[in-house]
Amino acid sequence: MIFDFAVIGGGIAGASVAAELAPHASVVVLEAEDTPGYHSTGRSATFWHETLGGVLVQQLTTASGPFLRAGGYLSPRLTLNVAETASEDRLAAMAARFAGTPVRLTQIGREALLKWLPDAAPSLIGALIEEDSADLDAAALHAARLGEFRKSGGTVETDFRVDAIRRGDGLWHVAAGDRAIAARVIVNAAGAWADTVAGLAGVAPLGITPHRRTIVQVRVDQDLPADLPFTIDVAGTFYFRAEGGARVWVSPHDEAAVEAHDVAPEELDVAIAVDRLETMTGWHVLAVERKWAGLRSFAPDRIPVYGFDPLVEGFFWCAGQGGTGIQTSPAAAELCAALLLGQTPPFDAQPYSPARFSG
Known part of the structure; x- marks a missing residue:
């Protein structure tokens, strides 16, 4: 099967983007560990406060508030x-x-x-x-987003530690040992390994x-x-x-x-x-x-990176969230999904674009 999107990384960023995409396209999440969210998502002292990360991050945090409150993930403090x-x-x-x-x-x-x-x-x-501000139930949020994704027909491949990526016939071919998938677009939501994934794909790292x-x-x-x-x-x-x-x-x-x-x-x-x-x-x-x-x-400027790589076709960055990835995940996922699906994003995407590093 050829997927429309291969999301590399099953933490909160990857799971949230995948959940937004799955009703509209075929999507696979590739997770290196046996359980998604093992590294950053599962170890965060989860709290929702709008001042964390500066004003550009704040607009994503504030916009994420209604989703998080409606889902019961926030407890005021x-x-x-x-x-x-x-x-x-x-x-x-x-x-x-x-x-x-x-x-x-x-x-x-x-x-x-x-x-x-x-x-x-x-x-x-x-x-x-x-x-x-509020306490944030990150485990429940992450589980719910993965549940949404699976309910919409999404596929999760665990123990899929990507070791090779090549471009051919207009597709990305992503391998982990003897396992492989093909997809039209890669979404790089690999967290701390985002630059490593980029390097495997022949994409210039951003310094994340x-x-x-x-x-x-x-x-x-x-x-x-x-x-x-x-x-x-x-x-x-x-x-x-x-x-x-x-x-x-x-x-x-x-x-x-x-x-x-x-x-x-x-x-x-x-x-x-x-x-x-x-x-x-x-x-x-x-x-x-x-x-x-x-x-x-x-990222070098401490602002998240969301958008298509300006030089390599079909490679999308969803990385560099610092400590704000969980609290901004609903709005960030909505932004990324709009860009990936060719829709009008809910925010000005330019401040988050990877193109800011190419000049």
Whole structure:
């Protein structure tokens, strides 16, 4: 069988685009692991907040909100974008950056901050409250999108680790060992391996680089309120989220550039995460219960890449989402599907086009 589209990568980006395409075309998802979503999608500290990634990402996040709310994937929780004395000016800069957008931000001082985070360290002098943020059930979203895809007749090939791609007779021939498929268009949704897939296809890589992000689940010395806001440092040195009872997820907000692989946490990053949590809250960490790491992949300008390669026919990029791939996936998939099907996209596609790197 010759497919219209071969989507390489079964994480949230690939699954979402495939779900949008399947009612209109024949589509196969090629997943290297035995389970789709094993790497970035399955390891994200999933949260939906519109300020993450800047204004160009924000419009995709905001546009994804109705889909995610309607599906029951969002559970409201405020975000506190907190600042220490040395980074206080970042609060005003952040508020200015999102002025004129639908993002609802309220700047507060130390006294108001203590109402939301009573144990805030003395060095935390204020925050921006992000009103409309929410916990995001990524596992349910990913499963639902794969379910939509299969219900529309889509095919998922797991353990399909692509090792050869060639162009011939107007088709792409994609192989994994002795298994092979043919498709008219390749959708490169391979996450941290996006440039590797491009290279196999003879397409110039874009410089999409994976970065390690560490998450630690700890148990602290007090029970925390269920509505404690998601708290993130505007200077980018930590974030944490209460998980119920005395459990907290915390990250040192690390972004170490690495080769694409099955990444694991570094003990130093775990120690930094614990130290930042204790320093910023005064809570004492009684135990590290879990620790893991995932990959966030960025294009050189840190803006996602959606669109046909300007030089190679039938090769489409859906990559470089950084840490925003899950929260933007409904709108990004709609954008990509429109471009792939020759329809009018719901947004101006130019800022995301891979052509921006060809000049």
